[in-house]
Amino acid sequence: MTRNCLAVVLAAGDRTRMKSSMSKVLHPVAGRPMIAHVMASIAATGVSDVVLVLGRDAEKVAKAGTLDGLAVESVLQTERLGTGHAVLTARDAIARGYDDVLVAYGDVPLITPGPLKAAREALATGADVVVIGFHTQNPTGYGRLLVEDGELIAIREEKDATPAERAVTWCNSGLMAINGQKALGFLSRIGNANAKGEYYLTDVVEIARAEGGKVVAVDAPESELTGCNNRAELAVLERLWQERRRHELMVSGVTMIAPETVFLSHDTVIGQDALIEPNVVFGPGVTVEGGAVIHAFSHLEGAYVAAGATVGPFARLRPGATLAEGSKVGNFCEVKKAEIGKGAKVNHLTYIGDAVIGADTNIGAGTITCNYDGVNKHETRIGAGAFIGSNSSLVAPVTIGDGALIASGSVITDDVPADALAFGRARQEMKPGRAAVIRDRNLAIKAAKKSQK
Ligand code: UD1
Ligand code: CA
Numbered sequence: 001m002t003r004n005c006l007a008v009v010l011a012a013g014d015r016t017r018m019k020s021s022m023s024k025v026l027h028p029v030a031g032r033p034m035i036a037h038v039m040a041s042i043a044a045t046g047v048s049d050v051v052l053v054l055g056r057d058a059e060k061v062a063k064a065g066t067l068d069g070l071a072v073e074s075v076l077q078t079e080r081l082g083t084g085h086a087v088l089t090a091r092d093a094i095a096r097g098y099d100d101v102l103v104a105y106g107d108v109p110l111i112t113p114g115p116l117k118a119a120r121e122a123l124a125t126g127a128d129v130v131v132i133g134f135h136t137q138n139p140t141g142y143g144r145l146l147v148e149d150g151e152l153i154a155i156r157e158e159k160d161a162t163p164a165e166r167a168v169t170w171c172n173s174g175l176m177a178i179n180g181q182k183a184l185g186f187l188s189r190i191g192n193a194n195a196k197g198e199y200y201l202t203d204v205v206e207i208a209r210a211e212g213g214k215v216v217a218v219d220a221p222e223s224e225l226t227g228c229n230n231r232a233e234l235a236v237l238e239r240l241w242q243e244r245r246r247h248e249l250m251v252s253g254v255t256m257i258a259p260e261t262v263f264l265s266h267d268t269v270i271g272q273d274a275l276i277e278p279n280v281v282f283g284p285g286v287t288v289e290g291g292a293v294i295h296a297f298s299h300l301e302g303a304y305v306a307a308g309a310t311v312g313p314f315a316r317l318r319p320g321a322t323l324a325e326g327s328k329v330g331n332f333c334e335v336k337k338a339e340i341g342k343g344a345k346v347n348h349l350t351y352i353g354d355a356v357i358g359a360d361t362n363i364g365a366g367t368i369t370c371n372y373d374g375v376n377k378h379e380t381r382i383g384a385g386a387f388i389g390s391n392s393s394l395v396a397p398v399t400i401g402d403g404a405l406i407a408s409g410s411v412i413t414d415d416v417p418a419d420a421l422a423f424g425r426a427r428q429e430m431k432p433g434r435a436a437v438i439r440d441r442n443l444a445i446k447a448a449k450k451s452q453k
Pocket of ligand 1: 013014080085107157171172173174228413
């Protein structure tokens with residue numbers, strides 16, 4: 001598109017209805033602040049400049065809204081007098097003269113570039129104001145799009161609407177595109193004679209029409225335009241986001257047996273032919289390569305799972321866990337900041353932290369890397385092809401060589417050279433017949449107690 005465009009993103013925040021000590025637009029969806037979702041879509045729409053309208057938590061919101069490669073100018077709305085007033089705080093930028101002015105709301109985060117581009121296209125073909133609307137069975141709280149003779153004539157806010165107007169199910173998403181040459185003229189005519197005493201951006205519809213301007217609405221799916229005023233709506237946004245992303249992943253070749261039980265992060269990457277079993281939670285920063293299997297009830301965060309590796313059931317991968325090809329981390333195992341080598345197995349009831357484990361090494365059930373001395377963290381290095389017997393404690397810093405064998409139940413405090421066998425436990429002693437002697441004595445005590453009663 002040859003027309004240039006200024007995007008104005010409203011994020012002065014309202015935390016009253018959220019009942020929150022933090023700005024609404026900082027609340028996360030899929031682990032990412034709402035405002036960052038909006039900015040990513042704006043960036044993908046290909047606008048020329050962006051103004052972010054800030055209020056509460058201005059610094060934090062500006063930081064969360066900063067994206068690589070997107071130059072953002074911030075303006076402060078010191079008094080929160082409504083969406084129309086908020087857009088006008090970007091007056092200086094709008095006055096620079098753009099073909100298109102695009103308005104987006106920080107609390108409508110699921111928007112994709114499609115509807116934003118469609119709104120700009122409508123401006124390019126002669127509209128002066130383009131409202132992005134949606135149809136919903138649940139219009140409560142939204143402004144209603146009022147139509148007469150097939151034309152959009154006004155947007156009526158819930159609080160100002162008559163019962164008949166409230167029955168309308170065509171709603172305003174808040175997202176809007178305005179002819180850049182006429183925008184300031186329209187916006188500066190907005191008043192505040194309404195139920196809330198606020199300057200409503202939505203009034204530009206009637207203002208533009210009164211001046212002979214062309215006003216149109218373009219529709220987009222409700223799933224992209226749902227807004228957020230309270231925590232219940234935040235949970236709805238999360239659900240919608242999760243449904244969308246799971247669908248994208250499945251269509252790209254990821255198998256999910258019960259997708260509705262899998263929770264993804266905004267940056268989760270899963271390759272083709274990976275299998276994700278039910279009840280798996282992905283925190284931020286996870287990549288699962290193709291063909292890997294994540295068994296049920298596993299929790300992954302900041303982890304890398306290579307092709308053909310398997311995780312769980314009931315495994316926890318914490319930040320810095322890196323599983324090489326074909327490796328296994330099984331049930332009730334926790335792995336943190338550790339490399340698990342190609343084909344290595346960590347199968348049962350184990351904690352591996354701050355460690356490097358070589359290829360094909362087998363870590364027995366109940367092995368613990370004792371990585372923390374109460375003050376500092378230390379590293380455990382285990383070579384390739386080693387075997388760590390069950391219930392061993394590896395007290396870091398410690399190095400175990402290739403092919404070494406650690407006897408079960410050992411506490412290993414010294415380095416073990418390659419191919420050595422290390423015992424770190426008391427030797428077994430044998431007292432033949434002693435168990436029978438003890439048992440007979442105990443039975444006699446019990447019988448004596450009984451006869452006293
Ligand atoms: C607004 C629309 C409504 C629409 C709904 C969609 C108006 C008057 N109403 O209502 O028609 O259906 O969004 O979700 O526009 N903001 C500021 N400064 C302000 C006021 C708001 O920056 O002074 C920002 C908020 O941070 C928020 C966005 O603008 O990100 C929308 O404000 P909000 O108060 O949530 O508007 P709604 O009542 O939801
Ligand atoms: Ca809102």
